[in-house]
Amino acid sequence: MFNTSPGVDPTMFARITRLIVSNASIDEILRAILEESVRACGAVRGFLAIVDHDRGELDVRYTAGEGWSEEKRLGRLKVSEESGRGITSHVAATSKSYNSADVDQDPYYIRSFDDVRSELAVPLVDTNQRTRGVLNLESTQRAWFTDEHERLAAALADLGVTAMVLADHRAREAALVQIGKELNAFTDAGAILQKVLDVAAEALKFEDCSLFMIDKASGRLVLRASRGPLKKQIGHASYEVGVGLTGWTAQRKHAIRVTDPSADPRWRGLYEELPSADVGAFMAVPIIGRSGVIGVLRVQRKKSPYKWFPNDFTEDDERILTTIAGQLAVALDNVRLVDQLVKTERLAAWGEMSARSAHMIGNRVFAIKGDVNEMEHLLESGTVESTEARKLVESIKNGIFLLEEILNEFREFVMATQLDLVEADINQLVREAIEEGFPKRSATVLNLNLAPNLPKIKGDPKKLKRCFTELMENAVHFQPEGGEINVSTFLADARCKKWLKPGRQSGKYVAVRFEDKGPGIEIENKPKIFNPFFTSRAKGMGLGLSIVKGVVDAHDGAIYESGTPGKGAKFTVLLPAAGGRQRASSKPKE
Amino acid sequence: MCSILVIDDEEAVRNAVKRRLERDGYEVDVAATQAEGLQAIEEHKPPYDVVVTDMVMESPTSGLEVLQAALTRDIFTELIVLTAYGNVANAVECMKRGAFDYVEKNIPGVDVFELLSIKVSQALERRKSSLSTLRRIEQYALRR
Numbered sequence: 001m002f003n004t005s006p007g008v009d010p011t012m013f014a015r016i017t018r019l020i021v022s023n024a025s026i027d028e029i030l031r032a033i034l035e036e037s038v039r040a041c042g043a044v045r046g047f048l049a050i051v052d053h054d055r056g057e058l059d060v061r062y063t064a065g066e067g068w069s070e071e072k073r074l075g076r077l078k079v080s081e082e083s084g085r086g087i088t089s090h091v092a093a094t095s096k097s098y099n100s101a102d103v104d105q106d107p108y109y110i111r112s113f114d115d116v117r118s119e120l121a122v123p124l125v126d127t128n129q130r131t132r133g134v135l136n137l138e139s140t141q142r143a144w145f146t147d148e149h150e151r152l153a154a155a156l157a158d159l160g161v162t163a164m165v166l167a168d169h170r171a172r173e174a175a176l177v178q179i180g181k182e183l184n185a186f187t188d189a190g191a192i193l194q195k196v197l198d199v200a201a202e203a204l205k206f207e208d209c210s211l212f213m214i215d216k217a218s219g220r221l222v223l224r225a226s227r228g229p230l231k232k233q234i235g236h237a238s239y240e241v242g243v244g245l246t247g248w249t250a251q252r253k254h255a256i257r258v259t260d261p262s263a264d265p266r267w268r269g270l271y272e273e274l275p276s277a278d279v280g281a282f283m284a285v286p287i288i289g290r291s292g293v294i295g296v297l298r299v300q301r302k303k304s305p306y307k308w309f310p311n312d313f314t315e316d317d318e319r320i321l322t323t324i325a326g327q328l329a330v331a332l333d334n335v336r337l338v339d340q341l342v343k344t345e346r347l348a349a350w351g352e353m354s355a356r357s358a359h360m361i362g363n364r365v366f367a368i369k370g371d372v373n374e375m376e377h378l379l380e381s382g383t384v385e386s387t388e389a390r391k392l393v394e395s396i397k398n399g400i401f402l403l404e405e406i407l408n409e410f411r412e413f414v415m416a417t418q419l420d421l422v423e424a425d426i427n428q429l430v431r432e433a434i435e436e437g438f439p440k441r442s443a444t445v446l447n448l449n450l451a452p453n454l455p456k457i458k459g460d461p462k463k464l465k466r467c468f469t470e471l472m473e474n475a476v477h478f479q480p481e482g483g484e485i486n487v488s489t490f491l492a493d494a495r496c497k498k499w500l501k502p503g504r505q506s507g508k509y510v511a512v513r514f515e516d517k518g519p520g521i522e523i524e525n526k527p528k529i530f531n532p533f534f535t536s537r538a539k540g541m542g543l544g545l546s547i548v549k550g551v552v553d554a555h556d557g558a559i560y561e562s563g564t565p566g567k568g569a570k571f572t573v574l575l576p577a578a579g580g581r582q583r584a585s586s587k588p589k590e
Numbered sequence: 591m592c593s594i595l596v597i598d599d600e601e602a603v604r605n606a607v608k609r610r611l612e613r614d615g616y617e618v619d620v621a622a623t624q625a626e627g628l629q630a631i632e633e634h635k636p637p638y639d640v641v642v643t644d645m646v647m648e649s650p651t652s653g654l655e656v657l658q659a660a661l662t663r664d665i666f667t668e669l670i671v672l673t674a675y676g677n678v679a680n681a682v683e684c685m686k687r688g689a690f691d692y693v694e695k696n697i698p699g700v701d702v703f704e705l706l707s708i709k710v711s712q713a714l715e716r717r718k719s720s721l722s723t724l725r726r727i728e729q730y731a732l733r734r
Contacts, residue, residue, distance in 0.1 A: 363600045366695040370606025373703040
């Protein structure tokens with residue numbers, strides 16, 4: 001073979017760019033680039049080493065040409081890195097191409113294949129001026145690689161690095177979207193924190209990641225989530241604001257990026273993911289919520305065993321960590337608001353409930369005392385007529401019954417969330433509820449439309465039946481002249497499922513609907529109907545619908561009203577299917 | 591015979607109070623709402639001697655409105671306010687504006703029906719003496 005100017009196949013670059021824009025995997029693209037380089041430069045073989053920034057190592061990931069074995073691939077750089085020599089390591093360290101015309105005379109060269117006489121190595125350098133890899137080509141002839149070859153290889157290496165940067169951006173975008181989604185689905189702060197770290201570690205390769213949140217009581221930054229060995233100290237490890245790099249970040253509300261953290265004057269090394277001597281790079285960003293700094297998100301990277309190896313964090317890394325911290329702050333603010341809202345609502349409900357129950361119980365007891373007073377009077381007068389006495393006893397009994405009814409409602413309200421879960425057939429429950437609750441001689445027409453083959457649900461049959469009875473009683477109550485009630489069951493579609501909490505919408509849900517032709521619910525009352533004591537029915541304390549909502553919520557379901565005012569009410573209960581999977585059943589149940 | 595009006599939105603309460611006061615020999619009417627009560631006060635002839643009303647009905651100050659109506663009809667009508675145990679602020683306000691007294695519905699260990707019976711007879715005493723004072727003043731004025 002003659003060492004002439006390479007006959008560049010004009011379609012070569014087109015083929016590679018097509019691969020890049022067509023969303024091919026980064027492996028596929030880099031392998032193609034290596035193979036095209038070997039062919040275009042007339043090399044006998046070649047390899048592409050990729051820098052693993054997290055481990056601080058070069059990794060021969062792709063090989064092409066003759067004579068490669070798995071052993072040769074893995075052993076290729078080990079020798080060179082340990083000895084501090086090797087053309088590939090040299091190129092990675094300097095970010096400059098290296099053309100060795102005669103490897104036997106080359107101080108950097110370490111022999112791995114007997115037939116090699118000359119070698120060309122070009123770096124893959126990204127926009128942050130960081131070496132991402134080295135493209136290495138070998139020839140069996142001395143001085144084989146020309147300047148033209150070098151330019152060609154450099155152009156191909158540039159394409160490779162473009163593909164890598166693009167892949168990074170795609171991965172980061174996907175990770176941010178995923179974090180956004182995860183954050184929306186959680187209403188529990190603890191779960192949010194760990195989830196964010198998991199995504200950051202898996203998608204962004206921030207393996208040694210920790211989250212410190214400012215503790216309201218002590219004012220200190222306390223470790224709340226971690227991926228590394230610090231995990232054991234969650235809830236214990238803490239920094240004073242201002243102390244250490246972590247404390248500095250919180251105090252100054254400023255991101256920090258340090259290459260050799262233990263040499264930094266602010267460094268304390270109190271709680272580290274890695275032993276102090278091993279920490280090669282450190283990055284921390286403040287988490288800024290509505291009320292100022294609420295925590296610090298930080299990442300550490302192991303020091304590379306090789307001095308030449310740059311494994312600091314880049315501006316891109318800082319940007320992405322800052323974005324994550326921003327999303328996290330919003331999510332945590334939301335959780336806090338929801339918590340406060342729920343707490344205030346519940347407190348208000350409890351306050352109102354005790355006032356109301358005191359009033360109602362007070363009146364009942366007052367009336368009972370009146371009966372007892374009358375009874376005493378009769379006894380004292382010595383002329384007790386048994387019919388009169390019986391009437392008083394009946395009245396006392398009735399008073400006590402009313403008291404027990406109030407207590408019962410109270411108990412149902414409190415116990416709504418304590419479920420006894422079993423697998424149940426929703427149609428069966430609806431039928432039983434109608435059997436027990438629908439008035440036998442009613443002017444109201446009842447239409448049943450129960451879908452066959454619905455998946456089983458996991459639920460508390462007693463409590464659910466009680467809910468269905470309550471919804472039916474309401475429907476009957478508001479149509480005193482007769483009217484019509486439609487009760488139906490069906491598999492919930494996307495339109496129904498938008499009433500579920502964001503994180504729950506993907507599962508399979510069974511729906512039960514109660515429709516009536518009564519006056520319906522006024523638009524302005526719709527948000528209030530599930531509140532305790534919001535009632536237009538004088539029965540008990542007006543906890544009915546709020547109990548139903550409590551039970552349905554405890555089932556991880558949802559209840560909503562979507563009727564038209566003036567035309568009737570339409571209540572729909574959604575309950576999650578057991579196991580989330582529909583059972584195939586060939587025989588219809590209806 | 592003395593006439594008494596009992597206003598309370600709880601049927602059981604109305605009936606128990608009516609029964610107890612009838613035992614003392616009064617003529618007792620009942621009203622189930624504030625509105626019904628106001629109407630009865632306006633229309634009953636002669637005016638009621640005593641009105642017994644629940645403090646909290648349609649509004650937390652229903653008792654005050656009943657008081658105003660009763661005094662407008664007859665300045666010497668006596669008013670007794672029934673109130674929830676431990677919730678006397680509004681009832682005291684009624685007394686400042688001329689009500690005779692208040693009775694808490696649920697005082698532990700106390701037979702409030704006997705208490706109410708005593709209060710009603712005391713209220714009637716005051717009404718009687720007010721009316722006789724008025725009569726004497728009228729006679730004195732006529733003589734001159």
